[in-house]
Amino acid sequence: xxxxxxxxxxxxxxxxxxxxxxxxxxxxxxxxxxxxxxxxxxxxxxxxxxxxxxxxxxxxxxxxxxxxxxxxxxxxxxxxxxxxxxxxxxxxxxxxxxxxxxxxxxxxxxxxxxxxxxxxxxxxxxxxxxxxxxxxxxxxxxxxxxxxxxxxxxxxxxxxxxxxxxxxxxxxxxxxxxxxxxxxxxxxxxxxxxxxxxxxxxxxxxxxxxxxxxxxxxxxxxxxxxxxxxxxxxxxxxxxxxxxxxxxxxxxxxxxxxxxxxxxxxxxxxxxxxxxxxxxxxxxxxxxxxxxxxxxxxxxxxxxxxxxxxxxxxxxxxxxxxxxxxxxxxxxxxxxxxxxxxxxxxxxxxxxxxxxxxxxxxxxxxxxxxxxxxxxxxxxxxxxxxxxxxxxxxxxxxxxxxxxxxxxxxxxxxxxxxxxxxxxxxxxxxxxxxxxxxxxxxxxxx
Numbered sequence: 497x498x499x500x501x502x503x504x505x506x507x508x509x510x511x512x513x514x515x516x517x518x519x520x521x522x523x524x525x526x527x528x529x530x531x532x533x534x535x536x537x538x539x540x541x542x543x544x545x546x547x548x549x550x551x552x553x554x555x556x557x558x559x560x561x562x563x564x565x566x567x568x569x570x571x572x573x574x575x576x577x578x579x580x581x582x583x584x585x586x587x588x589x590x591x592x593x594x595x596x597x598x599x600x601x602x603x604x605x606x607x608x609x610x611x612x613x614x615x616x617x618x619x620x621x622x623x624x625x626x627x628x629x630x631x632x633x634x635x636x637x638x639x640x641x642x643x644x645x646x647x648x649x650x651x652x653x654x655x656x657x658x659x660x661x662x663x664x665x666x667x668x669x670x671x672x673x674x675x676x677x678x679x680x681x682x683x684x685x686x687x688x689x690x691x692x693x694x695x696x697x698x699x700x701x702x703x704x705x706x707x708x709x710x711x712x713x714x715x716x717x718x719x720x721x722x723x724x725x726x727x728x729x730x731x732x733x734x735x736x737x738x739x740x741x742x743x744x745x746x747x748x749x750x751x752x753x754x755x756x757x758x759x760x761x762x763x764x765x766x767x768x769x770x771x772x773x774x775x776x777x778x779x780x781x782x783x784x785x786x787x788x789x790x791x792x793x794x795x796x797x798x799x800x801x802x803x804x805x806x807x808x809x810x811x812x813x814x815x816x817x818x819x820x821x822x823x824x825x826x827x828x829x830x831x832x833x834x835x836x837x838x839x840x841x842x843x844x845x846x847x848x849x850x851x852x853x854x855x856x857x858x859x860x861x862x863x864x865x866x867x868x869x870x871x872x873x874x875x876x877x878x879x880x881x882x883x884x885x886x887x888x889x890x891x892x893x894x895x896x897x898x899x900x901x902x903x904x905x906x907x908x909x910x911x912x913x914x915x916x917x918x919x920x921x922x923x924x925x926x927x928x929x930x931x932x933x934x935x936x937x938x939x940x941x942x
Contacts, residue, residue: 510541515550518542522556526565535566546577551584558592562602562802569801571602582613587620594628598637598806610806611638618649626653627661628806631760634733637810643732647674650733654685655724659694660767662686664760666700673734675727679708683716684724691720693770695763696873739818739897745888748910749901752890753818756897757811757928762872764807765799766926769831772797776832781848784856791841793834794917796929800828800939815868815930819899824936825861831872834879834925840917842884845931846902846909861933863907869898870928878921885912892925907934 503524509517522541525534539560545553558577561570575596581589594613597606611632617625630649633642651674653661666685668674675681683704689697705713739753757765773795777786799808808829816823845867847854857864869881871892881898882889890898902913917927 510544513548515545515548515553518545518548519550519553519556522553532566535560539566549584551581551586551589554578554581554584555586555589555592558589559802562592562596571596573602575602582616585620587617587622587625590617590620591622591625591628594625595802595805599804599809601802601804607632607638609638614806618652621656623653623656623658623661626650626656627658627664630661630664630733631806631810635736635810637806641735643735646733647730650674651727651730654688655726659689659692659697660760660764662692663689663694663697663700663763666697667759668731668733670704674731676729676731679704680712680716681719683708683713684719687716687720688724693767695767697763739814741818744890744898745886748886748904748912750883750888751899753897753899755895756814756818756870757872757895759895761807761811762895762926765811765829765831765928766872768803768805768808769797769799770833772803773831773833778843779847779853779857781851781853784853791843793838794832794840796830796832798828798830804828811870811928812930815870815897815932818897819866819868819932821866821932822936825933826868827861827931827933827937828939830929832925832927832929834917834920834927836920836922836924838925839919842882842914842916844902844909844911844914846913848909860939861937862935863903863909863933864931865903865907865934866899866901866932868928868930868932871896871898872926872928873924875920875925876922878919879925880918881915882918883913883915885914889918892927 506517506521506524510521518541522538525538525541542553542557546557554577558574561567562574578589578592582593590613594610596602597610597613614625614629614632618629626649630646632638634646635641650661650664654665662685665674666682669678669685670682683701686697686700686704690701736758739756742752744750744752775788776792776794776796778789778792780787812823812826812829816826845864847857847863871894874894875892879892880889900913902910904910
Protein backbone atom coordinates (compact mmCIF):
# COMPACT_ATOMS: atom_id res chain seq x y z
CA UNK A 497 0.00 0.00 0.00
CA UNK A 498 1.28 3.48 -0.93
CA UNK A 499 2.51 5.53 2.02
CA UNK A 500 2.90 9.28 2.10
CA UNK A 501 6.65 10.08 1.79
CA UNK A 502 6.47 12.38 4.85
CA UNK A 503 5.01 9.54 6.89
CA UNK A 504 7.78 7.21 5.71
CA UNK A 505 10.34 9.80 6.74
CA UNK A 506 8.74 10.09 10.18
CA UNK A 507 8.77 6.33 10.64
CA UNK A 508 12.42 6.09 9.55
CA UNK A 509 13.54 8.90 11.82
CA UNK A 510 11.52 7.49 14.72
CA UNK A 511 13.25 4.12 14.28
CA UNK A 512 16.57 5.98 14.38
CA UNK A 513 15.61 7.30 17.83
CA UNK A 514 14.84 10.92 16.96
CA UNK A 515 12.33 11.91 19.67
CA UNK A 516 10.68 14.75 17.71
CA UNK A 517 9.98 12.34 14.86
CA UNK A 518 8.45 9.78 17.24
CA UNK A 519 6.27 12.51 18.74
CA UNK A 520 5.09 13.76 15.35
CA UNK A 521 4.42 10.19 14.31
CA UNK A 522 2.18 9.78 17.36
CA UNK A 523 0.33 12.96 16.43
CA UNK A 524 -0.17 11.60 12.91
CA UNK A 525 -1.60 8.32 14.22
CA UNK A 526 -4.10 10.17 16.41
CA UNK A 527 -5.14 12.54 13.63
CA UNK A 528 -5.33 10.08 10.74
CA UNK A 529 -5.94 6.75 12.44
CA UNK A 530 -8.01 7.51 15.51
CA UNK A 531 -9.33 3.94 15.89
CA UNK A 532 -8.04 1.55 18.56
CA UNK A 533 -5.06 0.49 16.45
CA UNK A 534 -4.16 4.11 15.72
CA UNK A 535 -4.41 5.07 19.38
CA UNK A 536 -2.20 2.15 20.38
CA UNK A 537 0.39 3.14 17.78
CA UNK A 538 0.22 6.75 18.98
CA UNK A 539 0.76 5.71 22.59
CA UNK A 540 3.85 3.68 21.68
CA UNK A 541 5.27 6.53 19.62
CA UNK A 542 4.70 9.04 22.42
CA UNK A 543 6.24 6.67 24.98
CA UNK A 544 9.32 6.30 22.78
CA UNK A 545 9.72 10.07 22.55
CA UNK A 546 8.99 10.54 26.27
CA UNK A 547 11.65 7.98 27.21
CA UNK A 548 14.12 10.24 25.43
CA UNK A 549 13.07 13.19 27.57
CA UNK A 550 10.93 14.94 24.94
CA UNK A 551 8.57 17.05 27.09
CA UNK A 552 5.70 17.45 24.55
CA UNK A 553 5.41 13.65 24.37
CA UNK A 554 4.85 13.41 28.13
CA UNK A 555 2.11 16.01 27.78
CA UNK A 556 0.50 14.15 24.88
CA UNK A 557 0.53 10.93 26.90
CA UNK A 558 -0.96 12.79 29.84
CA UNK A 559 -3.85 13.94 27.68
CA UNK A 560 -4.46 10.38 26.46
CA UNK A 561 -4.66 9.15 30.06
CA UNK A 562 -6.87 12.08 31.01
CA UNK A 563 -9.38 11.32 28.25
CA UNK A 564 -9.06 7.52 28.35
CA UNK A 565 -7.94 7.63 24.73
CA UNK A 566 -6.49 4.22 23.85
CA UNK A 567 -5.70 3.61 27.55
CA UNK A 568 -7.86 3.30 30.66
CA UNK A 569 -8.69 6.76 31.99
CA UNK A 570 -6.26 7.53 34.81
CA UNK A 571 -6.24 11.20 35.92
CA UNK A 572 -3.53 10.57 38.52
CA UNK A 573 -1.22 9.16 35.85
CA UNK A 574 -2.08 12.15 33.69
CA UNK A 575 -1.02 14.50 36.48
CA UNK A 576 2.32 12.68 36.80
CA UNK A 577 2.99 12.99 33.08
CA UNK A 578 1.93 16.63 32.91
CA UNK A 579 4.12 17.39 35.93
CA UNK A 580 7.18 15.85 34.31
CA UNK A 581 6.52 17.74 31.08
CA UNK A 582 5.90 21.00 32.95
CA UNK A 583 9.14 20.70 34.92
CA UNK A 584 10.91 20.42 31.55
CA UNK A 585 9.43 23.79 30.59
CA UNK A 586 6.51 22.75 28.33
CA UNK A 587 3.84 25.43 28.72
CA UNK A 588 0.90 23.30 27.54
CA UNK A 589 1.54 20.79 30.34
CA UNK A 590 1.80 23.59 32.89
CA UNK A 591 -1.56 24.91 31.66
CA UNK A 592 -3.14 21.44 31.92
CA UNK A 593 -1.88 21.11 35.49
CA UNK A 594 -3.63 24.38 36.28
CA UNK A 595 -6.92 23.07 34.94
CA UNK A 596 -6.59 19.79 36.86
CA UNK A 597 -5.74 21.61 40.07
CA UNK A 598 -8.76 23.82 39.56
CA UNK A 599 -11.07 20.82 39.09
CA UNK A 600 -9.45 18.52 41.65
CA UNK A 601 -9.11 15.86 38.96
CA UNK A 602 -6.30 13.41 39.63
CA UNK A 603 -4.94 15.74 42.31
CA UNK A 604 -6.35 17.58 45.36
CA UNK A 605 -8.26 20.69 44.40
CA UNK A 606 -6.16 23.79 44.99
CA UNK A 607 -7.17 27.06 43.35
CA UNK A 608 -4.03 28.82 44.53
CA UNK A 609 -1.86 26.18 42.84
CA UNK A 610 -4.07 26.36 39.75
CA UNK A 611 -3.56 30.11 39.47
CA UNK A 612 0.18 29.70 39.94
CA UNK A 613 0.33 27.14 37.12
CA UNK A 614 -1.66 29.43 34.82
CA UNK A 615 0.74 32.25 35.69
CA UNK A 616 3.81 30.16 34.88
CA UNK A 617 2.31 28.95 31.59
CA UNK A 618 1.22 32.49 30.71
CA UNK A 619 4.73 33.82 31.26
CA UNK A 620 5.91 31.12 28.83
CA UNK A 621 3.56 32.54 26.22
CA UNK A 622 0.62 30.11 26.36
CA UNK A 623 -2.49 32.07 25.17
CA UNK A 624 -5.25 29.95 26.83
CA UNK A 625 -3.29 30.09 30.11
CA UNK A 626 -3.14 33.88 29.79
CA UNK A 627 -6.91 33.98 29.43
CA UNK A 628 -7.53 31.62 32.32
CA UNK A 629 -5.14 33.63 34.49
CA UNK A 630 -7.05 36.80 33.57
CA UNK A 631 -10.30 35.08 34.54
CA UNK A 632 -8.85 34.06 37.92
CA UNK A 633 -7.49 37.56 38.55
CA UNK A 634 -10.78 39.22 37.65
CA UNK A 635 -12.75 37.02 40.06
CA UNK A 636 -10.29 36.51 42.87
CA UNK A 637 -9.90 32.77 42.26
CA UNK A 638 -6.84 31.37 44.00
CA UNK A 639 -5.88 34.73 45.48
CA UNK A 640 -6.87 38.36 45.71
CA UNK A 641 -8.59 39.93 42.69
CA UNK A 642 -6.53 42.25 40.50
CA UNK A 643 -8.77 43.73 37.82
CA UNK A 644 -5.95 45.81 36.32
CA UNK A 645 -3.68 42.80 35.84
CA UNK A 646 -6.68 40.84 34.50
CA UNK A 647 -7.22 43.46 31.78
CA UNK A 648 -3.56 43.34 30.78
CA UNK A 649 -3.57 39.54 30.50
CA UNK A 650 -6.76 39.55 28.46
CA UNK A 651 -5.05 41.94 26.06
CA UNK A 652 -1.86 39.85 25.86
CA UNK A 653 -3.91 36.72 25.16
CA UNK A 654 -5.97 38.50 22.51
CA UNK A 655 -2.84 39.81 20.79
CA UNK A 656 -1.52 36.22 20.83
CA UNK A 657 -4.66 35.01 19.03
CA UNK A 658 -6.78 33.49 21.80
CA UNK A 659 -10.42 33.84 20.59
CA UNK A 660 -11.95 33.99 24.06
CA UNK A 661 -9.80 36.99 24.98
CA UNK A 662 -10.42 38.52 21.56
CA UNK A 663 -14.14 38.36 22.26
CA UNK A 664 -13.51 39.74 25.76
CA UNK A 665 -11.63 42.74 24.39
CA UNK A 666 -14.44 43.32 21.90
CA UNK A 667 -16.96 43.37 24.73
CA UNK A 668 -14.71 45.59 26.82
CA UNK A 669 -14.16 48.06 24.01
CA UNK A 670 -17.85 48.13 23.10
CA UNK A 671 -18.74 49.13 26.67
CA UNK A 672 -15.65 51.22 27.47
CA UNK A 673 -14.53 48.79 30.14
CA UNK A 674 -11.03 47.46 29.32
CA UNK A 675 -10.39 49.76 26.36
CA UNK A 676 -11.79 53.22 25.58
CA UNK A 677 -15.25 52.86 24.02
CA UNK A 678 -14.99 52.40 20.25
CA UNK A 679 -17.61 50.46 18.31
CA UNK A 680 -15.37 50.02 15.25
CA UNK A 681 -12.53 48.61 17.35
CA UNK A 682 -14.98 46.39 19.24
CA UNK A 683 -16.32 44.97 15.97
CA UNK A 684 -12.78 44.23 14.78
CA UNK A 685 -12.18 42.12 17.91
CA UNK A 686 -15.54 40.35 17.54
CA UNK A 687 -14.67 39.58 13.91
CA UNK A 688 -11.38 37.99 14.95
CA UNK A 689 -13.20 35.77 17.47
CA UNK A 690 -15.95 34.93 14.97
CA UNK A 691 -13.32 33.80 12.46
CA UNK A 692 -12.48 31.08 14.99
CA UNK A 693 -16.18 30.22 15.42
CA UNK A 694 -15.99 31.33 19.02
CA UNK A 695 -19.14 31.23 21.16
CA UNK A 696 -21.74 33.68 19.90
CA UNK A 697 -19.20 36.12 18.46
CA UNK A 698 -20.89 35.95 15.06
CA UNK A 699 -24.16 37.16 16.60
CA UNK A 700 -22.29 40.04 18.26
CA UNK A 701 -20.79 40.94 14.88
CA UNK A 702 -24.21 41.04 13.22
CA UNK A 703 -25.68 43.06 16.08
CA UNK A 704 -22.92 45.65 16.00
CA UNK A 705 -22.87 45.87 12.20
CA UNK A 706 -26.52 46.91 12.32
CA UNK A 707 -25.60 49.93 14.46
CA UNK A 708 -22.70 51.15 12.27
CA UNK A 709 -22.37 52.90 8.95
CA UNK A 710 -21.10 50.81 5.98
CA UNK A 711 -17.78 52.67 6.01
CA UNK A 712 -17.29 51.89 9.70
CA UNK A 713 -17.98 48.21 9.09
CA UNK A 714 -15.43 48.18 6.26
CA UNK A 715 -12.87 49.78 8.58
CA UNK A 716 -13.54 47.16 11.26
CA UNK A 717 -13.10 44.37 8.70
CA UNK A 718 -9.82 45.91 7.56
CA UNK A 719 -8.57 46.16 11.15
CA UNK A 720 -9.58 42.57 11.90
CA UNK A 721 -7.28 41.34 9.13
CA UNK A 722 -4.26 43.09 10.56
CA UNK A 723 -2.07 42.07 13.46
CA UNK A 724 -3.36 44.24 16.34
CA UNK A 725 -1.03 46.46 18.34
CA UNK A 726 -1.01 46.81 22.15
CA UNK A 727 -3.34 49.56 23.31
CA UNK A 728 -1.83 52.84 24.44
CA UNK A 729 -4.33 52.88 27.31
CA UNK A 730 -5.61 49.81 29.16
CA UNK A 731 -8.17 49.99 31.93
CA UNK A 732 -9.58 47.49 34.39
CA UNK A 733 -11.99 44.61 34.20
CA UNK A 734 -15.34 45.47 35.73
CA UNK A 735 -15.89 43.82 39.11
CA UNK A 736 -18.41 40.97 39.10
CA UNK A 737 -21.51 41.58 41.22
CA UNK A 738 -23.46 38.85 42.98
CA UNK A 739 -26.75 37.59 41.58
CA UNK A 740 -29.96 39.19 42.84
CA UNK A 741 -32.47 36.67 44.21
CA UNK A 742 -36.19 36.80 43.48
CA UNK A 743 -38.74 34.51 45.13
CA UNK A 744 -41.02 33.18 42.41
CA UNK A 745 -42.98 30.73 44.56
CA UNK A 746 -42.70 29.39 48.12
CA UNK A 747 -44.61 26.16 47.58
CA UNK A 748 -43.12 24.57 45.59
CA UNK A 749 -39.89 26.45 46.15
CA UNK A 750 -38.86 28.32 42.98
CA UNK A 751 -36.26 31.11 42.86
CA UNK A 752 -34.99 33.30 40.07
CA UNK A 753 -31.53 34.91 39.99
CA UNK A 754 -30.44 37.84 37.86
CA UNK A 755 -27.04 37.49 36.15
CA UNK A 756 -26.09 34.05 37.40
CA UNK A 757 -23.44 33.89 34.65
CA UNK A 758 -21.89 36.72 32.66
CA UNK A 759 -21.34 37.04 28.92
CA UNK A 760 -17.75 35.78 28.99
CA UNK A 761 -18.85 32.60 30.76
CA UNK A 762 -21.81 32.19 28.40
CA UNK A 763 -19.62 32.36 25.31
CA UNK A 764 -17.09 29.96 26.81
CA UNK A 765 -19.76 27.39 27.72
CA UNK A 766 -21.29 27.50 24.25
CA UNK A 767 -17.87 27.28 22.62
CA UNK A 768 -16.75 24.14 24.46
CA UNK A 769 -20.16 22.44 24.23
CA UNK A 770 -21.05 23.09 20.59
CA UNK A 771 -18.79 20.43 18.97
CA UNK A 772 -19.97 17.81 21.50
CA UNK A 773 -23.74 18.25 21.11
CA UNK A 774 -25.68 15.00 20.74
CA UNK A 775 -29.42 14.26 20.69
CA UNK A 776 -30.81 14.41 24.23
CA UNK A 777 -32.04 11.22 25.91
CA UNK A 778 -34.24 10.36 28.90
CA UNK A 779 -34.31 7.55 31.46
CA UNK A 780 -36.80 4.87 30.49
CA UNK A 781 -39.19 4.52 33.44
CA UNK A 782 -39.47 0.76 33.04
CA UNK A 783 -35.96 -0.38 32.08
CA UNK A 784 -33.66 2.37 33.41
CA UNK A 785 -32.00 2.68 30.00
CA UNK A 786 -31.10 6.02 28.42
CA UNK A 787 -33.25 6.33 25.30
CA UNK A 788 -34.40 8.90 22.76
CA UNK A 789 -37.94 10.15 23.39
CA UNK A 790 -40.06 12.42 21.15
CA UNK A 791 -41.11 14.29 24.30
CA UNK A 792 -37.57 15.72 24.51
CA UNK A 793 -36.32 17.35 21.33
CA UNK A 794 -32.97 19.07 21.83
CA UNK A 795 -29.23 18.44 21.67
CA UNK A 796 -26.96 18.48 24.70
CA UNK A 797 -23.40 18.05 25.94
CA UNK A 798 -22.28 17.09 29.44
CA UNK A 799 -19.28 19.02 30.77
CA UNK A 800 -17.40 16.36 32.69
CA UNK A 801 -13.83 15.03 32.79
CA UNK A 802 -11.32 17.41 31.16
CA UNK A 803 -14.19 19.68 30.05
CA UNK A 804 -14.53 20.80 33.68
CA UNK A 805 -12.08 23.64 33.35
CA UNK A 806 -11.71 26.62 35.68
CA UNK A 807 -14.75 28.43 34.30
CA UNK A 808 -17.01 25.38 34.58
CA UNK A 809 -15.80 24.59 38.11
CA UNK A 810 -16.32 28.19 39.19
CA UNK A 811 -19.90 28.07 37.92
CA UNK A 812 -20.44 24.76 39.72
CA UNK A 813 -19.28 26.41 42.95
CA UNK A 814 -21.63 29.34 42.34
CA UNK A 815 -24.67 27.13 41.75
CA UNK A 816 -23.86 25.22 44.94
CA UNK A 817 -23.55 28.46 46.88
CA UNK A 818 -26.93 29.78 45.73
CA UNK A 819 -28.73 26.44 46.12
CA UNK A 820 -27.19 25.86 49.59
CA UNK A 821 -26.39 22.27 48.57
CA UNK A 822 -22.79 20.91 48.46
CA UNK A 823 -21.11 21.11 45.07
CA UNK A 824 -20.39 17.37 45.04
CA UNK A 825 -24.14 16.65 45.00
CA UNK A 826 -24.45 18.13 41.52
CA UNK A 827 -24.48 16.10 38.35
CA UNK A 828 -22.19 17.37 35.57
CA UNK A 829 -23.36 20.63 34.04
CA UNK A 830 -25.25 19.97 30.82
CA UNK A 831 -25.46 22.50 27.99
CA UNK A 832 -28.57 22.21 25.81
CA UNK A 833 -29.44 23.73 22.47
CA UNK A 834 -33.06 23.99 21.31
CA UNK A 835 -33.68 24.91 17.67
CA UNK A 836 -37.00 26.12 16.19
CA UNK A 837 -39.73 23.62 17.07
CA UNK A 838 -37.64 21.88 19.74
CA UNK A 839 -39.21 21.46 23.15
CA UNK A 840 -39.29 19.34 26.29
CA UNK A 841 -42.87 18.37 27.02
CA UNK A 842 -44.19 18.38 30.62
CA UNK A 843 -42.09 16.14 32.83
CA UNK A 844 -40.74 15.82 36.37
CA UNK A 845 -37.02 15.83 37.15
CA UNK A 846 -37.33 13.65 40.26
CA UNK A 847 -37.20 9.86 40.04
CA UNK A 848 -40.57 8.36 40.87
CA UNK A 849 -39.90 5.31 43.10
CA UNK A 850 -43.04 3.65 41.69
CA UNK A 851 -41.28 3.12 38.37
CA UNK A 852 -38.76 0.24 38.22
CA UNK A 853 -36.39 2.21 35.94
CA UNK A 854 -35.91 4.86 38.62
CA UNK A 855 -33.64 2.51 40.57
CA UNK A 856 -30.85 3.26 38.09
CA UNK A 857 -31.08 6.98 38.68
CA UNK A 858 -31.53 6.73 42.44
CA UNK A 859 -28.37 4.57 42.72
CA UNK A 860 -26.21 7.51 41.63
CA UNK A 861 -26.58 9.75 44.66
CA UNK A 862 -30.23 9.50 45.60
CA UNK A 863 -33.11 11.69 44.54
CA UNK A 864 -32.83 14.71 42.29
CA UNK A 865 -33.94 17.16 44.95
CA UNK A 866 -33.37 20.32 42.91
CA UNK A 867 -32.79 21.60 39.39
CA UNK A 868 -30.78 24.68 38.44
CA UNK A 869 -31.36 26.17 34.99
CA UNK A 870 -29.37 29.08 33.57
CA UNK A 871 -30.41 30.73 30.31
CA UNK A 872 -27.50 31.44 27.98
CA UNK A 873 -29.25 33.65 25.45
CA UNK A 874 -32.38 35.69 24.84
CA UNK A 875 -34.90 33.84 22.67
CA UNK A 876 -36.86 35.95 20.15
CA UNK A 877 -40.03 33.88 20.67
CA UNK A 878 -40.94 30.80 22.70
CA UNK A 879 -38.71 28.66 24.89
CA UNK A 880 -40.34 29.54 28.22
CA UNK A 881 -39.98 27.26 31.25
CA UNK A 882 -43.59 26.54 32.27
CA UNK A 883 -45.00 24.93 35.42
CA UNK A 884 -48.55 24.06 34.27
CA UNK A 885 -49.86 22.84 37.64
CA UNK A 886 -49.10 26.15 39.37
CA UNK A 887 -49.63 28.43 36.33
CA UNK A 888 -46.12 29.90 36.31
CA UNK A 889 -44.08 30.55 33.16
CA UNK A 890 -40.58 32.04 33.01
CA UNK A 891 -39.22 33.47 29.74
CA UNK A 892 -35.56 32.87 28.87
CA UNK A 893 -33.37 35.83 29.78
CA UNK A 894 -29.65 35.68 29.03
CA UNK A 895 -27.61 35.07 32.17
CA UNK A 896 -30.59 34.55 34.49
CA UNK A 897 -30.87 31.47 36.69
CA UNK A 898 -33.90 29.48 37.80
CA UNK A 899 -33.70 27.16 40.80
CA UNK A 900 -36.58 24.90 41.77
CA UNK A 901 -36.79 22.13 44.34
CA UNK A 902 -38.29 18.93 42.98
CA UNK A 903 -39.02 17.63 46.48
CA UNK A 904 -40.61 19.04 49.59
CA UNK A 905 -38.33 19.99 52.51
CA UNK A 906 -39.06 16.48 53.83
CA UNK A 907 -37.61 14.93 50.66
CA UNK A 908 -40.90 13.81 49.15
CA UNK A 909 -41.22 14.21 45.34
CA UNK A 910 -43.51 17.15 44.60
CA UNK A 911 -45.74 16.60 41.53
CA UNK A 912 -46.42 20.33 41.35
CA UNK A 913 -42.88 20.75 39.94
CA UNK A 914 -44.03 19.21 36.66
CA UNK A 915 -42.52 21.56 34.09
CA UNK A 916 -41.90 21.96 30.38
CA UNK A 917 -39.54 23.70 28.00
CA UNK A 918 -42.00 25.33 25.64
CA UNK A 919 -41.33 25.07 21.88
CA UNK A 920 -38.84 27.53 20.46
CA UNK A 921 -40.73 29.61 17.91
CA UNK A 922 -37.92 31.81 16.60
CA UNK A 923 -34.14 31.62 16.85
CA UNK A 924 -32.52 29.09 19.14
CA UNK A 925 -32.30 28.56 22.88
CA UNK A 926 -29.12 27.73 24.80
CA UNK A 927 -29.55 26.48 28.34
CA UNK A 928 -27.37 25.28 31.22
CA UNK A 929 -28.92 22.55 33.36
CA UNK A 930 -27.60 21.03 36.57
CA UNK A 931 -29.54 18.40 38.49
CA UNK A 932 -28.70 18.27 42.19
CA UNK A 933 -28.90 15.10 44.27
CA UNK A 934 -29.73 14.39 47.89
CA UNK A 935 -26.23 12.98 48.39
CA UNK A 936 -22.91 13.12 46.54
CA UNK A 937 -23.40 12.24 42.89
CA UNK A 938 -21.73 8.94 41.98
CA UNK A 939 -21.79 8.29 38.22
CA UNK A 940 -21.96 4.67 37.18
CA UNK A 941 -21.84 5.13 33.41
CA UNK A 942 -25.58 4.58 33.07
